[in-house]
Amino acid sequence: GSMIHCFKDCKRYVSCLQASVDGNLVISGSADQNCYLYDLRSADLITTLKTSLEGELDVNAVTFSPCERYMTCSGEDNKTLVFDRRTYKLLHILSHTRPEAYQAQQGVTSAKWIGGTNLLYTGGEDGVNLWDLESPKPLVNAFKAHKSPVSCLDRSEYFLVSGGDDSLVNIYSDRSCANMC
Template sequence: MPTCRHTLAGHDGIVTCIDLDFASGRVVSGSSDRTVRVWDGNIGECERVLASHSGSIYCLQLEGERLFTGSQDRTIKHWELSRLPGKEEGAHRRKKTIRDAAQSEQPTGDPCLVNTLTGHTDAVTCLHFDAEYLVSGSADRTLRQWDLKTGECVLQLDAGWAAHGARAPPSNAYTSVSDGFVGALQFWQCALCSGTADGVIRMWDLRTGQTHRTLTGHVGPVNCLQFDERSVVSGGEDGTIRIWDLRTGEVFDTVQFERPVTSLQFDDAKVLCTAGDCEVKIYNRTNFQRSAFRAHREPVSCVRFAGRRVVTGGNDDVVKVWRT
């Protein structure tokens, strides 16, 4: 079972999303307290608090020094963590305590903030980016593709056209990421996969803006998903993880839990997920066995892993770094 290496405290609200960079050991977390915290996961210290959003943070992605965050405030923000104080060439990165980081909060004019992408008319609930583009999903029932060089929206997809009965959350109250109409997405080159509140997973061609496949089986909103060249793994409000064979479009395996699945990540060997309680669930894709470990005092909201390192966020307002 994993061993907890660090407990990262400092958020004043539920940790809604997390990510980590394997090479550097850096961890980033978003919260209902409207802040993003950047942590050195190797030593368990907060490097900086990013406080430019005016609403809860619903989604984020970290790749190297590049970070994008999406919020209830309807915006997406692009951050360059190479601009963190103490990152000057030839200097060692200055470590900050949580108190130091809190004192450095800059609601406006943060040197790490590169750009703000605006256009969504409701909360930004999910996002994914590569070197050139970012795709975002929103409670406004749209997906938008953004050119990262210009910051302009180059494609808008209507995710709600086939699901007129699904209801988006109110924008004036805190809701979980799963409450947004577009619950999850990922893209690779021209292939986009999205999961929405009608329980449907759609495969889109970003060259044409058209759907070319729909995967139906969830009986509630899709909260999280990931795909590769062979399969899609999705988690939903119906308490299931479904593993889909992309060659046939059929469900290969279904794993049932007692509560909604709120986040997941998989590799060839396993699926890690959170499902409304204090544990991280582990599903072995080779022998089909299930296991779990207790991670937080309150329900675990999100999980990510890279190599032997696992990071979790919880409703107890803390992030934990684990070693397997």
């Protein structure tokens, strides 16, 4: 195929992106501390989502929820911002902690949804967190098996897998949320 359009809204490099489930939108995260929502059909910038990042901190991960209600932007400030996809309103700020012993700022490096639910896994400097976006206290569980920051996450139907700077790949039973899924 051939290129049909090029978005040039980011002021610094693009660090992550994801297409929506319906394939009509894409969200990108940038080193300019913003997330950009584009309509792929019309080739228009829909909105710029401002993050709480400052200075040289980057956006590390962006997602659309499987239900298409939420969009997330995760960054080196150890936060995941959850926006309403229809109104672009900020709904939640999900915060990881920064262990005192770890000086480099990687922040929240990855995020994965549990299909068909409001449950979101995030991986960061303090491990893996499971969030329920419909709960008044969204943090459901914190998995602290890594001794260094989590660098990547993925999940299958029954397992969550995390990789970290400690050279470990940890496997968790996804049944830990079975009563909510």
